[in-house]
Amino acid sequence: MKIHYGTALAAVALVAVHILMRLTQGFAESLEYDSVIANYKFIPYAGMLEIILILLSIHGFNGLRVILLELKQGKTYEKAVSYGCVAAMIALIVYGSRTIIMVNTGMT
Amino acid sequence: MAQTSSLAEENSSTPLSSQQSIILRIARYNPEHDSAKKFMEFNIPYEKWTTVLEAILEVKKHLDHSVAVRYSCRQATCGSCGMIINGKPRLACFTKISELNSNIITVEPMNNFPIIRDLAVKFERLFDTHHKVKPYIIRDDTEITTSTKEFLQSPEELEKYIQFSNCIKCGLCNSACPTMATDSSFVGPQALAQAYRYVADSRDKGKDDRLKIIDDSHGIWRCHFAGSCSQVCPKGVDPAMGIQLLRGYMLGFRS
Amino acid sequence: MTNQDEHKEGIGGMINPRRYGIERVAYLLMRLSGLGLLAYFIAHIYETSSILKGQVGWNEFLELTQTNAGHAILAIVIGMCVFHTVNGIRVMLGHGGVGVGKPARPDYPYYPASQNIRHKMGIYSAIILAAIAMMYGLAVMFGE
Numbered sequence: 294m295k296i297h298y299g300t301a302l303a304a305v306a307l308v309a310v311h312i313l314m315r316l317t318q319g320f321a322e323s324l325e326y327d328s329v330i331a332n333y334k335f336i337p338y339a340g341m342l343e344i345i346l347i348l349l350s351i352h353g354f355n356g357l358r359v360i361l362l363e364l365k366q367g368k369t370y371e372k373a374v375s376y377g378c379v380a381a382m383i384a385l386i387v388y389g390s391r392t393i394i395m396v397n398t399g400m401t
Numbered sequence: 402m403a404q405t406s407s408l409a410e411e412n413s414s415t416p417l418s419s420q421q422s423i424i425l426r427i428a429r430y431n432p433e434h435d436s437a438k439k440f441m442e443f444n445i446p447y448e449k450w451t452t453v454l455e456a457i458l459e460v461k462k463h464l465d466h467s468v469a470v471r472y473s474c475r476q477a478t479c480g481s482c483g484m485i486i487n488g489k490p491r492l493a494c495f496t497k498i499s500e501l502n503s504n505i506i507t508v509e510p511m512n513n514f515p516i517i518r519d520l521a522v523k524f525e526r527l528f529d530t531h532h533k534v535k536p537y538i539i540r541d542d543t544e545i546t547t548s549t550k551e552f553l554q555s556p557e558e559l560e561k562y563i564q565f566s567n568c569i570k571c572g573l574c575n576s577a578c579p580t581m582a583t584d585s586s587f588v589g590p591q592a593l594a595q596a597y598r599y600v601a602d603s604r605d606k607g608k609d610d611r612l613k614i615i616d617d618s619h620g621i622w623r624c625h626f627a628g629s630c631s632q633v634c635p636k637g638v639d640p641a642m643g644i645q646l647l648r649g650y651m652l653g654f655r656s
Numbered sequence: 657m658t659n660q661d662e663h664k665e666g667i668g669g670m671i672n673p674r675r676y677g678i679e680r681v682a683y684l685l686m687r688l689s690g691l692g693l694l695a696y697f698i699a700h701i702y703e704t705s706s707i708l709k710g711q712v713g714w715n716e717f718l719e720l721t722q723t724n725a726g727h728a729i730l731a732i733v734i735g736m737c738v739f740h741t742v743n744g745i746r747v748m749l750g751h752g753g754v755g756v757g758k759p760a761r762p763d764y765p766y767y768p769a770s771q772n773i774r775h776k777m778g779i780y781s782a783i784i785l786a787a788i789a790m791m792y793g794l795a796v797m798f799g800e
Contacts, residue, residue: 294622295652298748305741320796324722326714329707346701353694360687363584363623364667371618385701392705400708489675512665522663564759577676579683582669585662601759625686626750628679628771637762642770649753 297359300352307345314338333396346389354382422446423498425456427468428509431518440507441465447498453506454482454493457520469519477635480571484520485509490573490633511576527572530592534614536599539607558603565598565643567636574630574640586619590630593621594640597647612651621648679771682743682779689736696733727797734793739786746778 314332315323322328332338358378362371394400425445430438443464445456454472461468470493472482477495486496486508498506514522544551574590575581581589596615600608615621624644631641649655665672673681706717720726750756750770755778757769 294751298652298751301744301748305745308737316796321722324718326707326711329714333707349697353690353697356690357694359623360691362618363580363587363670366584366586366619385698388705389701392701392708395708510663512663512669514663515661516663526662560761561759564762567762579670579680582665583667585664625683626679626747627676627683628768628775629676631768631770632676632679634768635766637764637766637768639757639762639768639770641768642756642759645750645756645770646753646759648751652752654752654754 297352297355300348300355304345304348304352307341307348310341311345330396333393334399336397339393339397343390343393346393347386350382350385350389354378354385420446421448423456423503424505425460426505426507427457427460427519428507429468429519430510430516432516438509449497449499451498452494453486453491453496453498453501453508456498456506457493457508469517469521471521478569480569483511483571483573483576485511485576490576492571492573492635495635511572513576513578513581514572522572524570524572527570527575527589527591530588531570531595533588534592534596534599534611535607536595538599538602538605539610540605552604554603561603562598562601565594565601565638565640568595568598568638568640569636571635573633573635574638577629577633579627579629580623580625584619584623587623588615588617588620590624590640590644593624593647594630594638594643597643600647600650601643608650612647615647616651621651624648677771678776678779682782685739685783686743686747689740692736693733693740696729696736727794730797731790731793735786735790738789739782742782742785743779746775746782750775 318328333342355378358374361374361378422444425443426440427443428438429435429441443460445459447456452475454470454475457468457470458472461470470482470484472494473479474481475494477492480492482493483490484493485491486493487501487503487506490511493508508520510516510520510522514524514526516522538552568591570591572591574594578587578590580587593615596611599605600611621644624641626641626645628641631639634640646655670687671684673684703717703721706713709716721730755772755774757772760769
């Protein structure tokens with residue numbers, strides 16, 4: 294649960310920055326291809342996106358794990374839910390990191 | 402199957418003054434031969450002070466002797482008559498018909514407790530979870546060995562836990578809890594509140610033992626502060642407060 | 657033991673927000689917004705990966721999301737995000753024992769101190785702030 298609280302608090306601040314970027318740049322302009330590429334190439338911003346990805350994946354899938362564990366009990370089911378959520382967490386982090394790294398290094 | 406029945410004629414020295422009556426719907430279910438719950442309806446006159454328990458006992462006395470209901474003290478002390486009344490867990494002896502503001506009163510057995518018959522439910526799970534948190538003073542010495550022949554406690558120390566000692570083990574909190582609705586392994590608000598009662602007691606030295614017991618994936622961490630337990634508690638125990646204060650120890654907010 | 661034997665309310669009991677006050681409503685909204693945000697997060701990670709297909713791929717993704725329906729969904733996501741955040745902070749403080757009141761001798765009518773005005777105001781604030789954020793988001797998206 295401490296992980297759940299910690300990731301939540303850390304993510305709040307960083308997601309706020311991510312959203313503010315869209316608003317300060319102008320919403321439509323911030324979504325243009327060149328603008329997005331520039332964001333990814335700016336290492337601190339790309340780093341922030343990576344951290345958000347990790348924090349929210351952990352927070353989100355841990356929350357899902359909690360809900361699923363409350364719905365049904367049993368050793369096999371609980372193990373399957375826990376490992377499944379961790380696997381989904383890792384898969385999402387890997388997939389998102391792939392995007393960030395490839396764009397940042399110009400591999401589009 | 403529903404039947405609407407009225408009171409049989411009876412010679413009584415106290416004539417009923419009230420013309421008001423309600424329909425009392427009682428859930429009937431015998432797990433030995435019924436596949437599902439069914440409701441039976443009874444027309445019951447009431448006064449402004451009539452409790453739901455009194456209405457149920459009127460049914461037993463005049464209309465259907467076979468209604469199974471558990472009750473004892475009739476004064477919200479024993480915790481026996483917990484049931485779902487118009488959708489909410491309440492004590493039948495502590496709930497007046499007039500305060501429900503409805504012409505139809507539906508009574509059902511408490512949720513999250515296996516049904517014995519009709520309105521009577523099994524309490525084994527509540528007893529087991531309560532027992533699990535070691536609901537007694539834990540310390541190495543005894544009162545006999547101290548010079549004072551008792552463990553002294555100031556009024557301020559008493560105030561810290563006396564609220565939680567009011568628990569009458571009625572089970573209404575366990576019935577209202579959204580986690581108990583789906584989680585068979587959850588300890589439950591009653592047990593967690595009692596764990597806090599002993600942790601907060603200055604005479605107790607078993608805090609670490611109890612925190613270890615509840616520091617479990619189906620222990621205190623399955624409480625999400627929905628607060629329904631406190632909403633239904635008839636004795637002001639406020640289990641939600643006890644659980645969050647207890648969690649404060651585990652999160653480092655309290656030492 | 658089966659559901660029937662234990663007489664558990666089941667998922668209907670978990671998702672029924674009636675009967676127990678605004679705190680139970682907040683519990684349900686927290687779960688729903690959490691699941692909604694998780695679904696959006698997964699979709700967001702997938703859809704933003706279309707930048708790897710170059711300008712063409714990215715523009716295809718924008719055609720899909722920069723529509724009225726896309727903006728409406730995003731507005732709902734904004735509302736869920738703000739509610740989940742603000743209520744989450746309230747719940748975190750509550751979990752630490754902050755604002756849940758002090759133990760005292762209970763007296764009739766036994767109003768629970770933990771279900772106090774501070775936490776109720778926290779919940780209502782979360783709902784109001786979510787609504788304001790949604791309206792702001794709609795103004796930004798549809799204003800351009």
